[in-house]
Amino acid sequence: MKIMPIEKTASAPLSIVVINGQAVHVVWQFTCLESIISSSGKLDAEISVRLAKTSSVFRRLLGAVFHRPQINRHTKARIYNAKVSSIMLYSSETWRIAQTQLRMVDAVQARHLRRVESFKCYDKIRNTEILKTFKLANLSTQVEARSLRWYGHLLCPPISTPKRIISDFNPSENGWKRPRGRPHTRWADVINQRLLNRNINPNEAPSLALDRATWRRLTVLSTSSLYAGDPAEQER
Structure with missing residues (x-):
């Protein structure tokens, strides 16, 4: 497999992928396992x-x-x-x-x-x-x-496993720079905010997740939020 660069235009991607001599069509979104994956x-x-x-x-x-x-x-x-x-x-x-x-x-x-x-x-x-x-x-x-429960499963394997390497990857520490302007919210940012909403320190999450019972207790759908409804409606 090799990657052949092509000229960058407003409508063309940066590169195309060729596998066994056949070019793979590059698309901006596709469906995988009933979910739509978008390049954005x-x-x-x-x-x-x-x-x-x-x-x-x-x-x-x-x-x-x-x-x-x-x-x-x-x-x-x-x-x-x-x-x-x-x-x-x-x-x-x-x-x-x-x-x-x-x-x-x-x-x-x-x-x-x-x-x-x-x-x-x-x-x-x-x-x-x-x-x-x-x-x-x-x-x-x-x-x-559901996202916090799944995040706990993600934190359980050793840091040497591929999914931990990907999830723990820090772009800024590896010389990557985000584009100018307001950066897009990442999944990690969403998870960190949800952890803070549950009074969980994101830095302590990896150690807490190792105890499955504790993590389940911290992230379970609490009775107090069971009928949360629309926050805007509650203020009326």
Whole structure:
């Protein structure tokens, strides 16, 4: 395998890859294991697809399950988690997701649960009350808990393993410079902020993660945040 440089233009990549004499097409995004990988690292396309798939499944289950009075609310909540939320949260452990996108995800969940209970806008029932009714956590809180749980698994192997070498790589210490302007938020930055939200020192995380029981206790979906709802709504 060799890399052949080509002229840099506004629409062309810096290089192409040739394997066994055949050039590999260079694309800006592709789908791998049902997730959309983008060269920019943004999640716009991935979130849009996840929301569309989630809503499609929900609509198919609406008449068959969620609007059946014979099925109690607890069972409906479990089915929603298993069949709907699981699609939305697929691969969310590695998302570098923005707050605006998290609000979109929570809004879709709230809209679904309102339809299950046949609530209308003029009923003036808050999202937090809907979540309490079903005893569900909002999806943004679940994304945070899942990412921290997965981060704990990432910290367990020795630092000599490939995934630890990649995750521990520090660009600035290796002579890499980020472009001018505001730097993009990295997945490591998101994780560090979520650790601070749980009162966990990021520098102490590698040692804490070695004790699986302790890490599970620190990163579990806490009861206090179970019905967190929309922060903007809570301030009203």
